[in-house]
Amino acid sequence: MAQVRAGVDALDRELVALLARRQGYMDAAARIKSDRAHVRDDVRVEEVITRVKVSARAAGLAESIAEPVWRTLIDRSIAYEFERWDQLRSGTQGP
Numbered sequence: 001m002a003q004v005r006a007g008v009d010a011l012d013r014e015l016v017a018l019l020a021r022r023q024g025y026m027d028a029a030a031r032i033k034s035d036r037a038h039v040r041d042d043v044r045v046e047e048v049i050t051r052v053k054v055s056a057r058a059a060g061l062a063e064s065i066a067e068p069v070w071r072t073l074i075d076r077s078i079a080y081e082f083e084r085w086d087q088l089r090s091g092t093q094g095p
Helices: 002-032 042-059 063-090
Strands: none
Touching: 002 063, 042 063
């Protein structure tokens, strides 16, 4: 069991690093988008979910895990991007 837990912990560290890289793209999007109304794009959300489900199937990841995880990730990423968009335009410092 200790080896299993160590493996999970190592994967968690990798996932955190990947999510930090993903957050960098949210920072870039917040800088690029000139209109706050463009931060949330429901069509794009569904495109991402569709691609994730295909990738999940190919990788052997259950869609029942992949879809809700990505929907939460996308939701939180959009909320973060709104915060960054607002901060950038108000001149306040963020992360």
